[in-house]
Amino acid sequence: MTDNTLEAVFTDYKPLKKKLFKTGGVIFFQGETVKNIFSILDGQVKLERTTIEGRSVVMYTANTGDSFAEAALFSDTYHCNAIACKDSQVYFYPKQAVLDMLQTQPHKSIEFIRILASQVRSLRTKLEIRNILSARERILHYLYLMADPTSGEIFLKSSLKSVAEELGMAHETLYRELARFAKEGIILRTENKITLCSNN
Amino acid sequence: MTDNTLEAVFTDYKPLKKKLFKTGGVIFFQGETVKNIFSILDGQVKLERTTIEGRSVVMYTANTGDSFAEAALFSDTYHCNAIACKDSQVYFYPKQAVLDMLQTQPHKSIEFIRILASQVRSLRTKLEIRNILSARERILHYLYLMADPTSGEIFLKSSLKSVAEELGMAHETLYRELARFAKEGIILRTENKITLCSNN
DNA sequence: CGAGTCGTTGAACGGAATCAATCGTCGTGG
DNA sequence: CCACGACGATTGATTCCGTTCAACGACTCG
Numbered sequence: 001m002t003d004n005t006l007e008a009v010f011t012d013y014k015p016l017k018k019k020l021f022k023t024g025g026v027i028f029f030q031g032e033t034v035k036n037i038f039s040i041l042d043g044q045v046k047l048e049r050t051t052i053e054g055r056s057v058v059m060y061t062a063n064t065g066d067s068f069a070e071a072a073l074f075s076d077t078y079h080c081n082a083i084a085c086k087d088s089q090v091y092f093y094p095k096q097a098v099l100d101m102l103q104t105q106p107h108k109s110i111e112f113i114r115i116l117a118s119q120v121r122s123l124r125t126k127l128e129i130r131n132i133l134s135a136r137e138r139i140l141h142y143l144y145l146m147a148d149p150t151s152g153e154i155f156l157k158s159s160l161k162s163v164a165e166e167l168g169m170a171h172e173t174l175y176r177e178l179a180r181f182a183k184e185g186i187i188l189r190t191e192n193k194i195t196l197c198s199n200n
Numbered sequence: 201m202t203d204n205t206l207e208a209v210f211t212d213y214k215p216l217k218k219k220l221f222k223t224g225g226v227i228f229f230q231g232e233t234v235k236n237i238f239s240i241l242d243g244q245v246k247l248e249r250t251t252i253e254g255r256s257v258v259m260y261t262a263n264t265g266d267s268f269a270e271a272a273l274f275s276d277t278y279h280c281n282a283i284a285c286k287d288s289q290v291y292f293y294p295k296q297a298v299l300d301m302l303q304t305q306p307h308k309s310i311e312f313i314r315i316l317a318s319q320v321r322s323l324r325t326k327l328e329i330r331n332i333l334s335a336r337e338r339i340l341h342y343l344y345l346m347a348d349p350t351s352g353e354i355f356l357k358s359s360l361k362s363v364a365e366e367l368g369m370a371h372e373t374l375y376r377e378l379a380r381f382a383k384e385g386i387i388l389r390t391e392n393k394i395t396l397c398s399n400n
Numbered sequence: 401c402g403a404g405t406c407g408t409t410g411a412a413c414g415g416a417a418t419c420a421a422t423c424g425t426c427g428t429g430g
Numbered sequence: 431c432c433a434c435g436a437c438g439a440t441t442g443a444t445t446c447c448g449t450t451c452a453a454c455g456a457c458t459c460g
Binding site: 333334359360361371372375376379 | 437438439440441448449
């Protein structure tokens with residue numbers, strides 16, 4: 001849906017470096033010098049940081065087609081760890097080459113701005129959802145935002161468990177509330193589709 | 201701290217439109233055609249959306265120096281409402297003029313990319329904090345991120361109440377936990393400063 | 401076929417929201 | 431100038447919602 005890929009920016013940048021990371025493989029560590037930014041040809045990568053107590057906190061989960069660490073273009077070191085959570089094919093874009101390209105090719109930088117702007121909007125939406133304290137209303141608002149405006153249909157691309165993670169709640173809570181919504185007739189559920197029943 | 205202002209991008213863009221909005225004044229509504237993007241000379245503006253039940257949810261609070269609605273550059277309509285929550289002086293940057301400028305002046309577009317990248321990083325950090333379910337640990341992690349790495353000092357720029365809002369919890373909870381931290385000797389509190397006691 | 405994961409539901413506990421009351425400060429207008 | 435209202439900070443009491451622990455079926459994959 002959101003077209004977050006850098007590939008459009010790099011259509012004619014041929015000498016791409018590509019590398020396969022096994023599940024658990026480290027693309028970079030927090031504090032390392034920034035040499036590249038990345039996009040995922042296929043797989044999944046988590047950006048995470050460690051808390052004082054040593055627990056890891058997920059900042060962002062990048063999927064196939066997404067780019068990540070673009071924000072590091074203007075930073076000397078990475079601010080988090082990047083770990084492959086599936087076997088992943090990852091493209092490397094050297095930082096300096098990217099900066100040069102943006103400097104010299106206006107339409108590429110506009111495209112890059114478009115991608116970043118789309119990321120900003122998507123992140124704001126996620127934060128907006130988190131600003132709702134009640135789990136029930138948070139889920140409802142999420143469904144409302146995700147649903148097709150006319151049909152009210154939501155096609156689940158990912159597992160409910162990862163949706164729960166995105167919503168910032170225990171997955172059990174999501175299951176329970178969805179069951180309750182279904183019982184109350186607010187939603188209809190099939191295999192991988194949820195339909196919002198608009199009875200206003 | 202984060203230099204989110206657009207002014208650097210517009211140093212030589214003279215014919216600025218500036219307007220004063222009283223508290224509660226509407227800069228734009230969701231659904232309106234995008235004509236401008238904005239920055240705040242002085243004041244505070246909330247970007248919000250309405251839920252199905254009619255409650256308003258804050259997406260973003262922009263303060264003096266911040267720009268907002270830059271993500272709307274690539275959108276036909278605004279995706280949220282913008283309301284002044286203090287009397288605010290707001291700069292207008294016509295959308296098309298901005299796009300033209302980015303197209304023609306590479307160093308400006310690089311600067312714009314830098315601003316957007318910084319916003320992405322800041323939003324990711326906020327989201328990272330929200331991924332911690334326990335209020336206690338969330339506050340602790342927030343303090344850790346905000347503190348000066350060497351001195352452990354945190355200077356409170358805003359009210360604790362707005363910090364609580366940013367952390368996504370009731371303000372009473374924040375007060376209580378801070379009091380508890382102080383009692384446990386984890387932090388030291390003075391008027392507008394919190395110091396993390398590093399006893400690892 | 402067993403290990404791993406998702407989806408689902410139950411039970412119980414605890415933590416965080418909510419309601420409420422007080423105090424101090426600041427700005428404003430009569 | 432002082433009273434009043436608004437708001438932030440703080441703390442207490444209570445309620446309830448959501449986490450956590452637990453158990454089970456279904457499914458996939460090696």
